[in-house]
Amino acid sequence: MQTLKKHVKRTLASLALAAMASGAAAQQNAEIIINADQPGPVINKNIYSQFVEHLGRGIYEGIWVGEKSKIPNTQGYRKDVLAALQDLQVPLMRWPGGCFADEYNWRDGIGPRNKRPVKVNTNWGGVEEDNAFGTHEFMALAEMLGSEVYINGNLGTGTPREMAEWLEYMTGEGKSTLAELRRKNGRDKPWKIDYFTIGNEAWGCGGHMTPEYYTNLYNHYATFLKAPSHNMPKLIASGGHTTDTSWAEHLTAHVNPIEKLAAVSFHYYTLPTEDWKVKGAALNFDEGQWISTFVSTWKMDEFIRNNKAVMDKNDPEKKIGFYVDEWGTWYDVEEGTNPGFLYQQNSLRDALVAAVNFNIFHDHADRVHMSNIAQMINVLQAMILTDKEKMLLTPTYHAFHLYKPFQDATYLPVNINHAAPYTFDGKSVPSLSVTSAKGKDGKTWLALVNTNPREAKTVDVSVKGTSVNKATGRVLTAERMDTHNTFDAPETIKPADYSANAQNGKLTLQLPAKSVVVVSLE
Template sequence: MKAIKPSLIAAGVLTALSVLAAPAFAQVSLRVDANQPGAVINKDVYGQFAEHLGTGIYEGMWVGPESKIPNVRGWRKDVVGALKDLHVPLVRWPGGCFADEYHWRDGIGPRSKRPVKVNTNWGGVPENNAVGTHEFFDLVEQLGADAYVNGNLGTGTPQEMAEWVEYMTSEGKSSLAELRAKNGHPAPFKVAYFAVGNEAWGCGGNMKPEYYASLYNHYTTFLKAPPNVRPKMIASGGNDNDTAWTEVLSRDAARGLDAISFHYYTLPTGNWDKKGAAIGFPETEWFSTMVRTLRMDEHIRKNVAILDKNDPQKKIGFYVDEWGTWYDVEPGTNPGFLFQRNTLRDAVVAALNFNIFHAHADRVRMTNIAQMVNVLQAMIITEKDKMLLTPTYYAYQMYVPFQDATSLPITLANNTVYGENGQGVPGISASAARGKDGKVYVALVNTNPREATDVTLDVAGQAIGAVRGQVLTAAAMDAHNTFEQPQAIKPAPFSAQAAGGKLTVKVPAKAVMVFSVEG
């Protein structure tokens, strides 16, 4: 196992830590300062991602109006209902790599007359364009979510991209606005975010950042929308350890730049050719998954340091618009569909990343997990007319109170360490915020799959009488729901009472816990 580079504390989260840094006998203590409000945790940090990939949209969500599966204008009632329960704030579409081969005019007008293309990125399967602009906005309207549209830079033109923005946002009587009305939507669509390309360093064109920055300025010159409906403009940024994109774009991509995107996936092995299994994995891969997902904090810190230098007014956001676990595909499935099982490990990974995003809420104002249904770290898995909720779904559900909450500073002292051979990660990750309902909420994650940990809680500025919330854990590291046992793992109620002016919370092994603080 490779050595792990130590990092600094960030809201109670470390990317790595020497085993000797926290004595095993020390009692973990968490102090929340309710008198020092920090940045607001933008609800869009809990955004989702739906790409034309495998059964992520077709079958998983879209079945068509004629389907016997209950639906509303083609969108599955059960899936939409479950997503609404997550308070999904934002959906990114149509990609991903698919976006840079997607031509928006193929997806408007009567569905029976739309061209059939080949999805060259994902499985080489036919793409009938049944889900296009109008269907996507119908989905987000049903969800009560905002729209994040990814434009085609790779195979498109400035004119095509500009006309799509006009088609979606024009309020006048232009031919494109009239075409939109003819296709069933007289009023402009609300586009919250618009990205110019995707992964320009890779599937979006294999570009250098300087070349992309020039293209970004070129294209955005012609992306015009009425001021009251202008979307936030996003430049396609870097991934993993590459900070050059943030450096160049924050310096050179000057035209209305609202944010720079960033992608980082957690692979247990770090090897794209053999990423590791989604289920039946050894504890060594549980540990390596924790190590690698916590590197998100270091990646964000490095990029934010560049933004703080080039943009001290903090006008530019840093959007992690693709993240999550990526394992070897489920045996026997189409390798281009990226289907993988979703276990307790994925819920722990999600919660660790939430806590990191909260710690950087002043810059990280939007993220999108990959992906929403049936693809990679999905919220929901479907099979024909059946549907089940994954542990990651429940992690999102438990963290709903953090949407638009105000972050609160924390001090996590005497933390335990989980690891082996002199290497380790923090045993406990924590985050705290004051919710829109006025309550203080605390999230705790135990990365150790074998040992529970007691955490004493103190909230400066508030007396603690009790805490109430939910805990998600299971006996097995790879506990997951199946269609035979759809509720094998789900959150359980949790509460604890203060005694003698103190409150101690026992965090089970391999657990995610979210609770409110009661007076």
């Protein structure tokens, strides 16, 4: 941490000197104007949601170790992980998949753990799944974290009855057999189920369906999903991915009744190479793969815009949400690990990718009411990595922590002027990604990402209708593009304090190269 603070102080000091130098006068500062007089939609807190799948060590060891484990735990849940997630204020979790969901029978995960059937996880590594973590364990975790829940139903190998009975088991209030079974298994009161989706990636691992066929199945299954009116979850349809808008278009036109459709999901992953066979390394990459990663992740904005355009034709009142319920970086797995466990390291680059995506989601807060990064622990772009009793927080965790003030904040449009793009190796992306909002705390918040790994940026900030005297917050940066935390050095990278005062009525922020800065304005 001391090394990071020294690096930040050195960087900010050199920026200040450069700004005063005569040679810097020729380069105009970037300018940010916050339109506080034009408030937009609320940035739904669920944009900062997590995804928990039965995959690798994402649940077993990552969250659940069992009551008899030597790893300190509370009723089987790791104490260190619980504390970290509670501090993150996780608004919602999606479970049990993912591809796993479409082979999951909920009855396998209830009752005494020593009597639950052992299955084979055919999607992820071919390992045994003993179902120790099931409905009761997931719902208890959500209650410990104060999180809403998003249940992914089994369309691929399940039946309408199986899905309907699961919902009744969780929400039943009377003396039905299923409600009584839940009570027998230790839960008296029904759980609050916030969201329920019918299937996952129906275009791929969920059944290789067409949009037309899936829509017919969605109408079929949704007909039989019933719960008490005050506890009926919002129903979500499994939508498309990348450039494919046909799912959003067909679903919003043909779900009947349309009131049964709260949202259409969407999946997109950032690959440095955009080649699924050789995706690129999580560490020890060069600047060519740095910029190609941001070229890839910035496509998220284009894909959301295209899907919103087709949805606007069928749903001009914007009643149906567009949920990016799987996103994040996907690299080649770490050498020596099970390829089916999707374990990868997490560096400063991942933190910037996360922040750029947050800013994109904010720009589309009228439709994007939820996103779920893949995944919470030990899988892909994780918040937390564990190794038996050891645990560390990743740079992506710190990005989520920096952005906590944006949960349920009111979006404020921003104008960005004089920000030259970041260009390298024939590729170009915006050098600045910016978002602003009025937080529930009444403060005006501003988040900035400098994607250029070599050059710092000087930014003039103003807020329409008011003067700004000070900016206070935190910065996340480091000397190397792939700076990351390890179990031997778990605090190599984490946020440092940041502040700036206005001079002669003008607020200027100095952004280090490859950095995320989140500040409140006074």
